Amino acid sequence: MEQYAKVESVAKLRYLRISAQKVRLVVDMVRGMPVNQALAVLHNSTRRAAKPVAKTIESAAANAEENFSLSRDELVVSRIFADEGPTMKRARFGARGRYKPVLKRSSHVTVVLTER
Secondary structure: OOOOOOOOOEEEEEEEEOHHHHHHOOOOOOOOOOOHHHHHHHOOOOOOOOOHHHHHHHHHHHHHHHHOOHHHHHEEEEEEEEEEEOOEEEEEEEEHOOOOEEEOOEEEEEEEEEEO
């Protein structure tokens, strides 16, 4: 019995200036979906993170088509996750000379597509 290795196409989006918590809400919507359906869901989403996540999925699909000659119709979002990126620390000055820290969070998105 021959064992075939599953072909995985990967795309990463790094240093996205949206917090990972907000990106995970979008990422959870498309996990496990076929690529065309996932892109349709993202294009109709009103969340700000939907556009960069859709571009990352499109990039992974283009990688699969170019590098492995796979059809876009046969691809599924098998793994997709958002990790925390570096946090920029900024300041806002409050009343009575107080210091109010502002944390500008970022995230890294990883998309892995496999054949159906």
